[in-house]
Amino acid sequence: MAKMSFKVPSSISRSFLDHEISLSKGGWAAKPSPLKQLLFFGGGGLAVLWASTSTFISSSGPVFITLFVIWGLLAVIYFGGLMKTKELRIRKVPAFLAYLPRSARHVLTRRSSNPSDFHSIVGINDIEEDGRIQYSDGSQGQVILIVGSASYLLFDEDRISILDRVDAFWRKVDTNCEWSFITTKEPQRVYHQVANLEARNQALEVRDPDLIELQNEQYDILTRHVGGKFTSIHQYLLLKGTSADALRRGHLVLQAEVEGSTHMIREATMLDRDETLPMLRVFYQGIDHGLVTPRASLG
Structure with a gap:
């Protein structure tokens, strides 16, 4: 209960x-x-x-x-x-x-500047192709895109089930792995829609100019408007283990939770290097026109 x-x-x-x-x-x-x-x-x-x-x-x-x-x-x-x-x-x-010193409050990030000050803030040595983050203190991390089940429209029974599941989940989490939930408001992801549009383009048997123009128009709408001007809330989970083995155990706990129930985490997608960089760039570079407003919470 x-x-x-x-x-x-x-x-x-x-x-x-x-x-x-x-x-x-x-x-x-x-x-x-x-x-x-x-x-x-x-x-x-x-x-x-x-x-x-x-x-x-x-x-x-x-x-x-x-x-x-x-x-x-x-x-x-x-x-x-x-x-x-x-x-x-x-x-x-x-x-x-x-x-107090001005040098501690202003970090230069020009290409000609000494990168040591900026590296001391970020603390990341490298991001591998599969998205594995190598920190300067020897720990390793991984960013995962997640979708939860919380909603204002939940019935009381569902709310109780979710709270029970979350309470039981945190009791089995290893303390050698940090779980950081990061919530951002950023442009909607249109990768699947663009891929489907490209598949339709490749499947065209008749290369009619009107059909090609229609597909180009749909592509512009997806990339420039839906994927550029319309924002939505995205939530990420940053797993950071003190070692590769601690991170592996954290992955196993997360995988078991996703496969065993949808009450806490409904979907989880591991990000590779090309997908992790834009997410981290939000905190250190930002996005033009203020489209992204990050908010981080430690679980």
Whole structure:
């Protein structure tokens, strides 16, 4: 039976400092606080007290000392606050300092520029002919075009079946393989229609000019209008394994799910190199006229 509500489980990487302590049974302090936050507040308060009494600040006058204490306590409270991930805000400071230099915020991608900065962002060494992605950290990945079964028009029975199937699926996924779902809005795919039109062209026994012109008109409509101006939502699955064996196991789990049920994934098509490049290009190059708006979610 599907659950009526869900919660984010606690991380298995929790340490002793992540244990939450409630200071009182009522009021603002009733909300549990992790031990690391309490230690940060205590250490920060002591540091402000020491700086205001044992450094040059102690001889700067009562007004300046008062302002410094207020500023220091506010800084401790702000940087000791919790983010949505229950990490202290001070954890953002190293990333902020690394982002301050202008060279860290602007990456040149000219042909004459050093490609090291751009490669550090992408992290991809090569994409093989079959679509296998070789990452710089030694991991391997594969992009798969998928079609799901979710819809606003689902009956309650179907919704419950899908939730049960998805819940059971994630329980058997290997942690050595990442599953990243990527949703894009891009021009409709007309490969099959164009291939069918070409097959009809090859099957023509009479090369009548009017028929040829009609087929050319249909080709222009498919490629320039349907495949160029009309957009639709596409969803991809990026499997990234820590090794070739981990990626293979991820493929087997996905294949078993597609063959066993259509509740979670109805269709799955593995992309080769020529199909993977345009999908990845969305994130690093974009498409003219703003036709593509990518949105990624980690499963």
